Amino acid sequence: MGKKLTNITGRAWVFGKNINTDMIIQGQYLTLLDYKEMAKHAFEVPRPVFATKVKKDDIIVAGSNFGGGSSREEAPKVLMHSGVGCVVAESFARIFYRNSFNIGLPLLIIPNISKLVKDGETVTVNLLEGTLQIKEKGDVIHGQPLSERMLEMLKAGGAVPWFKKNKK
Amino acid sequence: MGFTLAEKMLASHTNDGKAAAGEIVQARVDLLMVHEVLGSRILPILDEMGFKKVWNPNRVLVVNDHWAPASDINSAEIHRRNRNFVKQQGIKNFCDVDCGISHQVLPEMGLVVPGATIIGSDSHSTTYGAFNAFSTGLAATDSALILATGECWFRVPESLKIKITGDLGPRVMSKDLILNIINELGPDGANYQSMEFHGPTIDAMSVGERMTMCNMAVEAGAKCAPMPLNQDVKFWMEDNAPKKKWREVKSDDDAEYVESLHFNLDKEPLEPTVAPPDLPTNGKPVAEVAGVPIDQAFLGSCTNGRIGDLLVAAEILKGKKVHDGVRLIITPASKKTYMEALERGIIKILMDAGGIVTNSTCGACVGGHLGVLGAGEVCISSSNRNFRGRMGHQDSRIYLASPATIAASALKGVITDPRSV
Numbered sequence: 001m002g003k004k005l006t007n008i009t010g011r012a013w014v015f016g017k018n019i020n021t022d023m024i025i026q027g028q029y030l031t032l033l034d035y036k037e038m039a040k041h042a043f044e045v046p047r048p049v050f051a052t053k054v055k056k057d058d059i060i061v062a063g064s065n066f067g068g069g070s071s072r073e074e075a076p077k078v079l080m081h082s083g084v085g086c087v088v089a090e091s092f093a094r095i096f097y098r099n100s101f102n103i104g105l106p107l108l109i110i111p112n113i114s115k116l117v118k119d120g121e122t123v124t125v126n127l128l129e130g131t132l133q134i135k136e137k138g139d140v141i142h143g144q145p146l147s148e149r150m151l152e153m154l155k156a157g158g159a160v161p162w163f164k165k166n167k168k
Numbered sequence: 169m170g171f172t173l174a175e176k177m178l179a180s181h182t183n184d185g186k187a188a189a190g191e192i193v194q195a196r197v198d199l200l201m202v203h204e205v206l207g208s209r210i211l212p213i214l215d216e217m218g219f220k221k222v223w224n225p226n227r228v229l230v231v232n233d234h235w236a237p238a239s240d241i242n243s244a245e246i247h248r249r250n251r252n253f254v255k256q257q258g259i260k261n262f263c264d265v266d267c268g269i270s271h272q273v274l275p276e277m278g279l280v281v282p283g284a285t286i287i288g289s290d291s292h293s294t295t296y297g298a299f300n301a302f303s304t305g306l307a308a309t310d311s312a313l314i315l316a317t318g319e320c321w322f323r324v325p326e327s328l329k330i331k332i333t334g335d336l337g338p339r340v341m342s343k344d345l346i347l348n349i350i351n352e353l354g355p356d357g358a359n360y361q362s363m364e365f366h367g368p369t370i371d372a373m374s375v376g377e378r379m380t381m382c383n384m385a386v387e388a389g390a391k392c393a394p395m396p397l398n399q400d401v402k403f404w405m406e407d408n409a410p411k412k413k414w415r416e417v418k419s420d421d422d423a424e425y426v427e428s429l430h431f432n433l434d435k436e437p438l439e440p441t442v443a444p445p446d447l448p449t450n451g452k453p454v455a456e457v458a459g460v461p462i463d464q465a466f467l468g469s470c471t472n473g474r475i476g477d478l479l480v481a482a483e484i485l486k487g488k489k490v491h492d493g494v495r496l497i498i499t500p501a502s503k504k505t506y507m508e509a510l511e512r513g514i515i516k517i518l519m520d521a522g523g524i525v526t527n528s529t530c531g532a533c534v535g536g537h538l539g540v541l542g543a544g545e546v547c548i549s550s551s552n553r554n555f556r557g558r559m560g561h562q563d564s565r566i567y568l569a570s571p572a573t574i575a576a577s578a579l580k581g582v583i584t585d586p587r588s589v
Contacts, residue, residue: 018355018447022555026562027534031235031242033208045562065356068389069555071291073209073307094360094391095291095305102309149192159309160216163316 005106005127005154008085009135010057013043013050014119017063021075021096024067030074038074039081050082057085059123059132063114064089067096076100086125088113088132088143101150104158108132110143127154170420172327173394174362177302177417181285189326189424199279200314201229201288203270207249209308210289214315222257223318229261229274230254236265236529239537268502268528271295271383271470275375276504278409282397283417287314292470292552294386297365297393298378299401300417304392325391327362329425332369334433339586340440341480342377343472343550343570345369347441347451349381349431350388355449359389361426364419369433371398376474383471384552387448440586442548443568446556454573454585462567464547465490465578466559468499468526469533472550472571478509481575482517484589490522491581496574497539499526523578535559541566548577 023046025038032038043050060066060079066089067075076099079087086106090113100107106127113132117123122135130145146154156162171179172189179187181195202210222228230250238244247265254262267273271292280286282300287293289311296303306320314320330349336342350357363385370378378395385393397416405414439453467473467481478500490496498518500506506528509515515525532539533551541547541560547567549559554566569577572586579589 020555022553022558026557027536028557028560030534031204031208031240031246033242033245045557065359065389068355069291069553071289071305071307073205073309091356091359093356093389095307098310099307102307159313160213163313164217 008057008059008125009122010055010059010085012059012061012117012119012121012123013047014114014117015046015060015062016114018065018068019046019062020069021067021072022069024075025072025078030072035077035081039078042078042082054082054084056083058083059125060084060087061113061117062087062089064091066092068093071095073099073103076103076105080105086127088125090114101153102159104154106154108143110141113141116141127151169424170422172362172423172425173364173417173419174302174325174327174392176419177283177285177394178322178324180283187324189324191324192321193324194319194321195285197287197314197318197320198284199227199229199286200311201231201270201274201286201293202311203231203289204234204243204246204250205289205308205311206230206253207246210312210315211249211253213309213312217312217316219316222259222315225257225259227318228259228315229279230259231263231267231270231273232265233263233269234530234534235536236527238265266503268505269470269473269530272474272501272505275299275404276408276502278412281405281409281412281414282401283415287320291386292383294390294393295379295383295470297382297385297395298375300395300397302392302394305386325360325362326426327364328358329428330363330365331428331430332365332367332433334369334435336369336433337437339572340438341570341572342373342380344438344441346381346384347443347568348438350384350449351451352429353388353449355387355447356389358385361390363388363390363393365393365395370395373398373400374476375400375404376476379474380471384448387552440570440573442573442583443554445554445565445567448553448568454583457567457583458585460567460583461546461581462494462548462577462583463545464495464497464539464541465574466497466532466539466547466549466551467571467574468497468501468531469551470501471552473499473501473505475505475508477550477571478514478518480571482514484572484575484586485521485579486517488521488579490578494578494581496523496578497526497532498523499531499538500528502528532559548574548583550574
């Protein structure tokens, strides 16, 4: 089963631009074979408190070019294992974008979003509408709706369940 | 309307022979390269898929390169899993821990030819664009699906045309050129795009110099970095892939590009360039950072660990000694490179100068082993990424530069213009 696509509500963790995959999970942890162990080191360099404070359905909000650098699928995986409900950024690096949908982690592109949301604010994401609502203020901010292909992949729970369903 | 290199290379691998920028296509993969990601991440996905047999064992290359030989128990386990998989699946193209870095050994084994589609489970798989091929990096799930089907979906990238004319100048290398290009573009300036290189400067380059440029195209976000064929690539094919059939791919004169950039090095001569922490796109002329003290100088990686790179360093270091307190670590990109450097006396020169020569591996570049940095240490590196903590402690600092600048800096103990030594 895939992640939920509407009403993903959680606290926002706001980051700047160019958060690369080394910052999400450092190379020194890539030989760990258990994702739960690895997730304890998510965002260790830019936000050392993240791994212990993150709660289910929290939302990552970031500037442009989120997930650049190494192709490591471990980056979206540790976010998924940390309970992150969605990553909303001004733009994503290409491999990270693909990897996230492949494993069933929702992403949403909304221009200027890192300046509109404050760290710690409760926000609600609706992937079908492509929107983010800031709870306390009630503003609904519109982003780029997801393509059919990406929505289908999320509904299936990622590329592997999608593949199993669609082969033959 | 004509087509770009990326469009043509993808089109020749689709069922209907078509691929235009912006379209999503299903394309055949000529070769899949996987490294330690196979043992650590892909195998569990294959289990989940109920996978039995690789689509074609002759079209897969498995490399144990990142932590070679094993740096800890986990990497030993990953290597063990890779060896078992290779045996089980009858995969002949296998490079165990004695071979070197995937992006160097793949071409050495004759596994890339012009026009091919090559996917690697590594972001620096853009390197094979140097051979007039389409190549890009993906990760575990996509690799697993390719292992099962031999195909992959792609969004056909828009192309960015980069024309380069003029000479590099003494002790200015292709690394300096690519550091300047990605500086101009920024870290996402070519995101999702094909960085298509053109011009007489590219045509005159050796295979190694070209690989350095295609390797780092991904640092500006590029999906692939195909180059037109040149004479040195033809020679490479004669030497390394003599039995393979291939056809040159040329872009059309009326192909559509999102943007065209021209770097005229005769008009604006290139300076040796250094990218200070923490982004590869931070490049600036060496003069602006000259004098920064260093603890380590690293000459290696899939970017600049090739024979031409070691040779340039040896020319600078011959008969001299590395500065007191500086560790010069040399990690040849492949065993073949290492052996050639031995035979040509390059290794002796580097070791006489005080260099530490390691086996071929990704090693220090990924902070894996053989040159990990401690807190507060500064390294000048010929590799491709200077992200915070990339080579070790999060409070260490990495400056990216060419092999010539690495050698000159090792000699002086501070970041140094290679033309001054």
